[in-house]
Amino acid sequence: MRDYLLIYVNGRRYQVSGAQGFQSLSDFLRYDLGLVGTKVVCAEGDCGSCTVLVGRIGLPNSEGDSKLNYQSINSCIQYLYQLDCAHIITVEALKNKEQIHPIQQAMVDAMGSQCGYCTPGFVMSLAAMQEKEEVMTRKSVQDGLTGNLCRCTGYEQIIDAALNLDAKPVPSVTENFDEKTILSDFAVYLTQAVFCEFEENWNGVARKLKYFVPVSLAEAVSFQQKNDNVTVVAGGTDISVQINKERIEPDCIMSLVHLSELKSIFVDEQFVTVGARVSWSELGKFCQKNLPQLAEIIAIFASPQIKNCGTLAGNIANASPIADSLPFLYVIEAEVELTSPDGVRWLEINQFYQGYKKLAMNPDELITSIRWQMQDPDDLLKLYKVSKRKDLDISTFTAGIYIKMNNNKIQISRLAYGGVGPVVLRLPETEQFLYNKALTLETFLQAGKIAREEIQPISDVRSSADYRLQLAENILMKFYYECCKHQVKKA
Amino acid sequence: MKEFSAVGKRIPKTDAPDKVTGRATYGQDFKLPGMLHGAIRYSDHAHARILNIDTSKAEALEGVKCVVTADDVPETRFGFYKDNMPLKKDVVRSHRDEIAGVVAVNEMIARQAVKLIKIEYEILPAVFNVADAMAENAPLIQPNRDSNHLITNTYNHGDVEQGEAESDVVVEVTCKLPYVNHASMETCVIVAKFDHSQNLTLWSTTQIPFLLQKDLGAALGMSPKNIRILQPTIGGAFGRELDIYPYHPIAAIMAKKAQVPVRLCFSREEEFRAGPQRQPVEVTIRAGAKNNGDLTFRDVSMTLDVGAYVSWGSTTPMVMMETTASFYRVPHVRFKADCVYTNNLITGAMRGYGNPQSSFYVESAMDMLAEKLGMDPIQFRIQNANQPNTITEQGLKITSCGLEDCLKALAERAETKLEPAAQPHLKRGRGVGGTLNVGGGARIYRSDGCGATVKVDDFGHVSLITGSTEIGQGSETVLAQMVAEILSVPVDDVRVINSDTDVKMWDVGVHASRTTFIAGNAACLAAKEALGQIFETASELLGASPDSLKAENGQIIAPDGKSVSLSKVVRSRHFRSGGQMVFGQAFYDPPTELVDKDSYHGNISPAYGFGMQMADVEVDTETGQVRVLKLICAKDIGRAINPMAVEGQIEGGAQMGLGYALSEEVVIKEGKVMNPNFVDYRLFTSADMPEIENIMIESNDPEGPFGAKGIGEMGSSCVAAAVTNAIYDAVGVRLTQPPMTPERVLAALDTKAAG
Ligand SMILES: Cc1cc2nc3c(=O)[nH]c(=O)nc-3n(C[C@H](O)[C@H](O)[C@H](O)COP(=O)(O)OP(=O)(O)OC[C@H]3O[C@@H](n4cnc5c(N)ncnc54)[C@H](O)[C@@H]3O)c2cc1C
Ligand code: FES
C-alpha cells in the first residue's frame, strides 16, 4: 500500500498525496505546476479547452511489451486520484524535438486559432487523434472534435488544419519522453493500492477525507464494506461535475481506475458481458462490429474526451432518466451484475430503478458488469436520442424500440422511453397492441396514439411536456419510415 | 493593378505560434506578487429594498482579507443613462445586482465568504416583460423616472399610408427574438492595482480601453488621468466588453480597500447570470410590393427589454432602423422602437448589434412578399437591391456596393437543385437572407477615430502603435500587413503594440466592424508619413529626388538601380548632428456624421458592407430537428487584406448565427437565468456545422484602406434569416421565433396540420 499517487506530467515525476491529490487535474496543472496553457472555460466537461493527453499502460503485445496508450481527457473533471500511474501531456510539451509540433504548425498555417483560448484544447484533441492513427477525413475530424467548443473560427479552419496534416507523417508525442523509465516505474507501482487520509482544517472546522485506489476487486469490495459513504468513481464524468458544481462534497472516494478485472468485454454463445470499467470508447469500438444500433448512439454520445473516461456502469448507476444507454438496456432486457462481500447477484435492468435516482442496489454493492443476450440479426432494433444539437447534447427524449417478427407479424415488441418521467419507462399497453400486427403505417399511427397515453412527462428547461408527448407518438412513425418500410419491401 | 506583396495574402496570424503552444498569456493566466482574489455577492431577488447587510460572518472567515459594500465608495452613478452604481445600497433591481464583494487569499474562499453575507430584504413587486412594465401602476424600476418607458426611437421617410395604398401585396409578421449570450471562451476577468500615489492600473479584457478609462473615472469618483488600462491577450469578447459594467469598478474598489492587487474572474455561470446579453426584441413588420416586384413600404414597430439598467446596447434600435430604412430600396418607411426597463437581465452590445434581429424580420417579410408575388426570392431581391453610388432616403451614402453581385452569385449556385431526402419524413428546403452592415465604423460617439504611430528603428524593425484592440479577430496581422505593404518590409518585421492606454493613441473601441477600416486607414497614413521621411533621407544618400524612389523588400531603390537598406536610412537620419528618428503619426476620423437626434437621418459610416447567405436545410417532420446541410456566404468585403482572416470571420460568424437560428437561447424565469452553462445553453460544435462555401465579392471601396471594408460582424447577421426561409421552403411553416428548436418546429408543423 502506498500513501501517495504517482503521476508524470510532461515527463516529470510527481508524488502527490493528501489534499493535493483531492483536486482536479486542471487545477494541479494551472496552479501547482504553472502550466497555464491548459485553459478552464466551463469546468464541467462541455468545452474541451482543458483537454490534455493521458497515457496509461496498455495490454502487453505478443512480445510481452507494454506501452503507454494516450487518450484525450477533460482535465477539469479528472481528479488526481483517478490519475495514479498516468502520464499527462499538456500543450506545453507537445513539440517535435525542439521544434513546433506539426499539429501546432498546421493550426498556425490554416489560421485555426483566432482568440486562441480554445486552441490548446483543439491541439490536444488533434494530437489524440494522431496517437490513435485515425485517418483524417472531414467527417472523422468533425466527430473527433465534438468535445471542443470554439466561438471564433466556426471550426472550418481547424478542420482544414487537420486535413492538411494527414498528408505528412506526424511523430508520436511519446518520442519526446523517456517512456522506458516511466513504464518500469508504473509497472512497479501498479501492484500497490493507494490509500491517503488527511485532515482539512479550515475556519475552525476539521474535516477528515480519504481516497483509496484499489488494485483488485477484492480490495475494493472489502473497502466498501468497511467504510460508510464511499463515493465510487469510475470515469468521473458525472461525479466530478457534481463536485465542481458543489452539488456534492464527498469525503471518502474509491477510484476504480486500476481494476483491470473489470476492463474487458466477453462474448460467448449466450451473452455479451461488459465490465464496469470498460469505457464508452472501447464499447463503441466493439459495437461498430457487433451492435451497429448501439454504436450509432455511442457515436453521438458526449465527446471523445468524455467517452475515453465514462463507463456504461457509471451511466447506469448515475440513474439519469435521460441516460442514453438505458432505452437500449431496457429493450434488450440487460442484466446488471452486483458484487458485494457476500457474493454476486444479477438483476434485470427493468427491475433496477425504483424511482428517481433510486436504485435496487445495496450500499455495499458494486456494479461489476452488465450483460445481455445476443440478438438475432433479423430483429429490428432502433435507438433514438432527440436533442437540440447533434452531439454532446443532453437528450430531451430518448427511445429504444425492439421488434421480433414471425410470419410477417410482430411477435415480440419492446418499447422504452427516456426523458418522459423520473425513470425510463417501458410501454406495456403499446407493446400489447403491437402483438401480432403487421408492419404497416396504420399500425404505427395507432401505436403512437397509445404510447402517448402511457406517459406523463413534465416540462423543464430543455423542453415542454407537450413536445415530449408529441415525440412519444412521432418516434414510432420515424421508426416506421426508417426501419419497416424497407423491411416490408424486402419481404 | 499593382501587385501587392503583403496585402491580399493568406498570411497566418502573427500571434498564432504563441497561441498554439499555450504561451499566450491571458488575464486568467497571470499573477501579480501579493495578488488576492475577489468574488461578488449578487441579489437574491429581482426587485427588493435592502434593509440590512451583515458582513460579519464573511469577514470572520479564515482567509478573507476584506469585504466591500456601497459604503466603501462615494455615491456615484455611471452607464449610458447614468442609472447604475458599482455596489447597490438601497434597492436591487435584478437578480444580477451587485451588493457586496469579498477579497480573499483564493477564489474558492472568496466565493464561500460571499455566501456568508447576510442580507435582509423587503421584496418589491417586479416586472418581467415589456407589457407589465408599461402597464399603468407598474412598479417603477428606476426611481428618477416617470415610468419604465426609457425612450422611443422613431424614423420616417416617405408616406407609409401612400405606400400601402400603392401596394398590390401586403404581408405582416410578428417575430420574437431571444436573449443570447456572447459565450466567449474566456470569461470576464480583471486585475486591479493601485500604486502608492493612488494611480489605478487595470488589466482588463475590455474592448473600449479609452471609454472605460473615462467611465471608470466617473464610477469611482476619480480622475481618468490616474487610470491606466492594460489589455492582456483576450480570449474573445464579441461585444460583451463594449461597455462599463459594475464588475470593473468593483475590482478597483476591492484593490483599494485590500491595498494589494485583486483579480476578479467570472465563472461560466456568472458569465451567464451577470454578464450582458443580446436584447430580446418583439417586432412586427408590415411590408408591401407592387405586382411588378418593386417594394412599396415597410412599417416596423418593436419593443426592447433593456433590463434594469441601460448600456450602450440600448442604441441597437438605430442599427435595426438602418436595415429597415435602407436595406433594399423602399420608398416609404416608418420605424418605431420602444425601449423599456424591466427587472430582467442586463442587455448589451453583441456582434452584429441589432443586425441579426433586423435581418431576421426584414428577410422573413421579403420571402413572404416574393411568395405572394409568385417571384423567385433571389430575383425579387436583385430587383430591389441597393446600388453603388446612391444615397438612401435615410442619408446613407452608399459608395461601393456588391449586393447585386452577391445575389447573382447565389442565383448561380441555386441553379443546382436540392436533392430530395431519402425518407418521407425528411424534407429539404433552401432559403436566403441578407444584411446591410456598416463597413467602416459607425459614428455613435462624438469621435469615430483611431490614432496610430509607425516608427522604424535603427535595425529596420517597424512598430505600429495603434489605438485599436485585438480580441482574436486578427487585427494585429491585418494592420501589420498594411504597414508592411506601404513600407515594403516583410510582415514579420512589423510588431503591433496595442495594449496600453498610456502608450497608444485614442480609439473609440473595437466594434462596428471598424478596426480594419479605421485603424487600417490610420496605420496607412502613419506609415506613409514614415515612408516620406525615409524617402527624404534616402534621396540624400542615393542622390535622387524623393518622389522617384521606391521601397522594395526592405530596400530603397533609386531609378538608376542604386539602393540602400531601410535600416541604413534610419541610422543615417538618426546618427547625425540634429538627427531625427523615423516615425509617422496619424489620427483618422472618417468623414461621417452623427445622426440627427430627432429624425435619425445621417451618414454614420464611410462605407457599407453587404452580405447574403443561402442555407440548405433538412427538417425531420417527426421530431422537428433541423439540420443545415450547406451554407453559402456571399459577402461584399471591399477587398480581402487577408482572405484567410476574412474566411475566419465569416465562418466564425456562421457558427454564432447558426446557434442564434437553431440552438442558443438564454432562458429566464422571473428574471433568473435557468440555463447558465454549456450543458443547457447549446453552442454549435464542429459536427453540427454544415459545409460552408465562401464567396468574396471585392467591390474595392474608395475610402477603405486598399479598398477594404469591415467584415467582423456580417457573418453572423443573416444566418437565422436564411435558415427560417429555408425551413419554410422545406415544410411550408414560417417560424418567427428563434432559436428554431425541434420543439418549436414540431409545434408549428402541428398547428399547420391542424389547419
Ligand atoms: C460533457 C458531458 C457530456 C455527457 N453526455 C452524455 C450523453 O450524451 N449521454 C449520457 O447518457 N450521458 C452523458 N454524460 C454523463 C456521463 O458521461 C455518463 O453518465 C457516463 O456514462 C458516466 O460514467 P462514469 O464512469 O464517468 O461515471 P462516474 O462519474 O464515475 O460515476 C457516476 C455514478 O455512478 C457510480 N458508479 C460508477 N461506477 C460504479 C460501479 N461500478 N458500481 C457502483 N456505482 C458506480 C458513481 O458512484 C456515481 O454515482 C455526459 C457527461 C458530461 C460531463
Ligand atoms: S473546462 Fe470545459 S471541458 Fe474542462
Ligand code: FES
Ligand atoms: S479561437 Fe477563440 S474560441 Fe476558438
